[in-house]
Amino acid sequence: MPIPLFNSIASWLLKKRYHQIELFLKYPQEVQQEVLEQLLEFADETVLGQKYGFEDITSYEAFASRVPLVTYEEFEPLIERSRRGEQNLFWPTEIRWFAKSSGTTNAKSKFIPVSSEALEDCHYKSGKDLLCLYLNNNPDSQLFKGKSLRLGGSKELYEDNGTVFGDLSAILIDNMPFWAELSSTPSNRVSLMSEWEEKMEAIIEESIRENVTSLAGVPSWMLVLLNQVLEKTGKDQLFEVWQHLEVYFHGGVNFNPYREQYNRLLPGATFKYYEIYNASEGFFAIQDQNNSQDLLLMLDYGIFYEFIPMDSYGTPAQKVLPLWEVELGVNYAIVLTTNAGLWRYQIGDTVRFTSTDPYRIRVTGRTKHHINVFGEELVIENTEVALQRACQQTGASIAEYTVAPVFMDGKKQGAHEWLIEFRKSPEDLEHFGFCLDQALKSLNSDYEAKRYKNMTLSPPRIHQARPKLFYDWLKSRGKLGGQHKVPRLANQRDLLEELLAMQVGAAQV
Numbered sequence: 001m002p003i004p005l006f007n008s009i010a011s012w013l014l015k016k017r018y019h020q021i022e023l024f025l026k027y028p029q030e031v032q033q034e035v036l037e038q039l040l041e042f043a044d045e046t047v048l049g050q051k052y053g054f055e056d057i058t059s060y061e062a063f064a065s066r067v068p069l070v071t072y073e074e075f076e077p078l079i080e081r082s083r084r085g086e087q088n089l090f091w092p093t094e095i096r097w098f099a100k101s102s103g104t105t106n107a108k109s110k111f112i113p114v115s116s117e118a119l120e121d122c123h124y125k126s127g128k129d130l131l132c133l134y135l136n137n138n139p140d141s142q143l144f145k146g147k148s149l150r151l152g153g154s155k156e157l158y159e160d161n162g163t164v165f166g167d168l169s170a171i172l173i174d175n176m177p178f179w180a181e182l183s184s185t186p187s188n189r190v191s192l193m194s195e196w197e198e199k200m201e202a203i204i205e206e207s208i209r210e211n212v213t214s215l216a217g218v219p220s221w222m223l224v225l226l227n228q229v230l231e232k233t234g235k236d237q238l239f240e241v242w243q244h245l246e247v248y249f250h251g252g253v254n255f256n257p258y259r260e261q262y263n264r265l266l267p268g269a270t271f272k273y274y275e276i277y278n279a280s281e282g283f284f285a286i287q288d289q290n291n292s293q294d295l296l297l298m299l300d301y302g303i304f305y306e307f308i309p310m311d312s313y314g315t316p317a318q319k320v321l322p323l324w325e326v327e328l329g330v331n332y333a334i335v336l337t338t339n340a341g342l343w344r345y346q347i348g349d350t351v352r353f354t355s356t357d358p359y360r361i362r363v364t365g366r367t368k369h370h371i372n373v374f375g376e377e378l379v380i381e382n383t384e385v386a387l388q389r390a391c392q393q394t395g396a397s398i399a400e401y402t403v404a405p406v407f408m409d410g411k412k413q414g415a416h417e418w419l420i421e422f423r424k425s426p427e428d429l430e431h432f433g434f435c436l437d438q439a440l441k442s443l444n445s446d447y448e449a450k451r452y453k454n455m456t457l458s459p460p461r462i463h464q465a466r467p468k469l470f471y472d473w474l475k476s477r478g479k480l481g482g483q484h485k486v487p488r489l490a491n492q493r494d495l496l497e498e499l500l501a502m503q504v505g506a507a508q509v
Contacts, residue, residue: 017132024299025358029324036063036304039337048078048090048343060322064306069320069335069344072110079111084161091115091341097175099168099280111165112280118340119175122301123168126276126283129298130249133288134274138246146244147185147210151203151217151225157192168280185210196480200225204232212242218252219262220400220485226265238265251276253485254363254384260397261423277363281347282338285361294360299323302339307332310350313367328353331379333367350379369489373405374414374456376447378440380488386439393435394426400470403489404496406461413458419499421465433462466503473499 024031040063044054057063082095090113097114114123135141152169164171173191181188186206193199208229215222226238235241248262248271255275262273277285277295282303285295297305305323310331312318320335331352336345351361365380372378383403391397399421406415418436426432437460441448450456470486487495 017128018136020300021129021132028299028359029322031299032304032323033060035300035302036060036337039302039304039339042339043090043092043341046088046090046092046341048341064320064322064344067344069346071346075342075345079113082113083111083163083165085163089341090343091339093117095341096163097171098163098165099171100165101168101280110280112168113340113342114168114171114280115340117302118282118338119172121339122282122303123172123278124176125301126278126286126298130274130276130286133286133296134247134249134272137288137290138272141246142244143213143246144183145211146213146242147183148214148216148249149203149207149210149212150184150186150191151215151222152191185212200228204229208233208241210242211244213244213246215245215248215250217250218485219250219255219258220253222248222250223258223261223265230265237267239268245271247272247274249274249276251278254380256384256388260391277361279347279349281336281342281345282340284334288360294354294362297323297359297361299359304337306335306337306344307351308335308346310367323359326353326356326359328356331364352381365489369487371403371405371416371489371491373407373491374450376444376450376457378403378416378444378447378489382440382443382447383488385443386436389439390432390435394428394432395424396426396432397423399423400465400486401488402470402486402496402499404493405491407493413454413456415458416460417493417496418460418462419465419469419496419503420462421467421470425464429462429464433460436460436462463500463503465499469499469503473502476502 040049040054040057043049046054049055052067057066078089079098082089083098087094093115095113095115097119098111099114101110101112131143135143152167152173157164157166157170157174170192173188176188186203190199190202190206193202203225215226217225229238229241230236233241238245245266248266250273255273259273272290275287275293275295276283283298283301284303285297287294288296299305307321307323307326309319309321310333313333321332326332329352331350334347334349334351336347337343338345346367348367350364350367352364354360354362362381370377370379383401387398387401401418401420403416403418406417418433437451440460441451447457451459471480474480474486490496
């Protein structure tokens with residue numbers, strides 16, 4: 001099919017989908033209840049369906065009382081049986097694909113089941129919807145006159161016991177429909193290369209010759225690629241390489257710390273940024289407005305959502321709420337029931353609703369990636385905004401960072417210890433720390449209370465990391481590229497101590 005004709009047809013189909021999106025915008029509770037009913041009916045003859053009597057469940061209340069919440073560790077025995085080839089355990093159609101996801105601090109890998117329904121009705125559907133929402137907001141877009149530069153994971157696919165596992169991005173590329181491959185660069189061969197640094201060079205070689213109109217990938221790794229593109233081409237900004245570039249679709253990490261750096265690479269008020277929220281377990285939300293940081297929760301992807309308020313999370317008073325009972329401004333842990341057979345699965349992410357008509361969210365962090373050693377309830381959303389303010393006040397910019405507690409010792413107060421790799425260092429690191437501390441106090445009343453007169457928390461302790469320290473740490477663990485990232489916050493000091501040791505070791509060489 002000629003590219004111009006394909007682009008015209010694709011554009012028409014994507015705009016047509018918007019009318020279907022309007023259905024769950026108007027009737028969110030009904031759509032979510034229908035999703036739950038369909039999942040229960042479809043899986044009622046599986047091992048789990050028989051165990052919990054899916055056939056007899058006729059309401060959300062019955063579902064919530066009968067089916068227990070699970071973590072990956074609790075669900076893992078069933079997943080391992082499925083990986084060995086057993087079928088119909090938690091989903092009725094064949095589970096052949098498993099998205100390998102190693103936690104950022106845990107060496108143990110997770111293997112998330114991916115069904116054909118999840119591929120078609122969630123992951124690929126979301127890709128079309130992302131373009132649909134973008135085109136609806138930008139009717140003069142020339143997106144389809146060029147290609148999308150995609151930057152995914154670099155692991156190959158491996159077969160074991162008749163099942164296949166690898167990075168989610170590799171699974172998606174391997175099963176990609178023709179329309180997506182036609183409009184993407186680099187080639188599948190390059191996208192699936194396993195050695196990250198070699199892959200980056202190959203992507204540049206293929207892509208600088210293309211008419212790239214959009215970018216797609218994790219901000220931290222895309223920034224590395226784009227800087228290398230400028231270095232390779234000798235250009236000062238990316239419009240000199242790809243003059244029709246108009247949008248960057250990003251996700252995986254908070255974009256705010258990277259925004260200023262992208263603005264330097266892509267100067268101009270017309271360039272747009274669109275955020276997504278996805279994971280190995282599914283695709284959840286898409287920015288549906290220009291110049292917004294709020295993400296529209298997608299309700300018809302075969303995923304049923306529940307939410308646990310973080311103020312009761314993990315306690316005897318823990319509450320679990322369906323979508324229609326959430327409130328604005330509350331920090332929630334997400335619980336998923338999916339069309340890949342995850343039932344009431346705690347993914348570990350936290351979100352805050354900014355709107356309930358329609359349902360829009362912002363990702364606030366991870367249930368395990370926060371600091372609450374002293375009752376300060378510090379979440380990633382706090383640290384990202386505070387760092388942005390401190391950078392604005394001091395002229396600094398940040399590449400990476402991590403934070404851990406300094407535990408109380410006798411009469412010694414606790415503190416937060418920061419390790420920050422700057423792209424542009426502040427002139428006065430102590431003043432930067434003061435600005436950061438003041439910003440955190442203004443953003444988090446619990447932190448402010450613990451900092452009162454230094455009674456519980458003393459001022460933050462800040463170390464400046466050497467260049468590429470975090471990159472070298474990821475490389476040492478075989479975690480370059482893709483969705484891999486450094487944990488921002490932790491309640492333990494293991495990661496911080498490891499990074500500080502690497503820093504000292506390099507200085508002694």
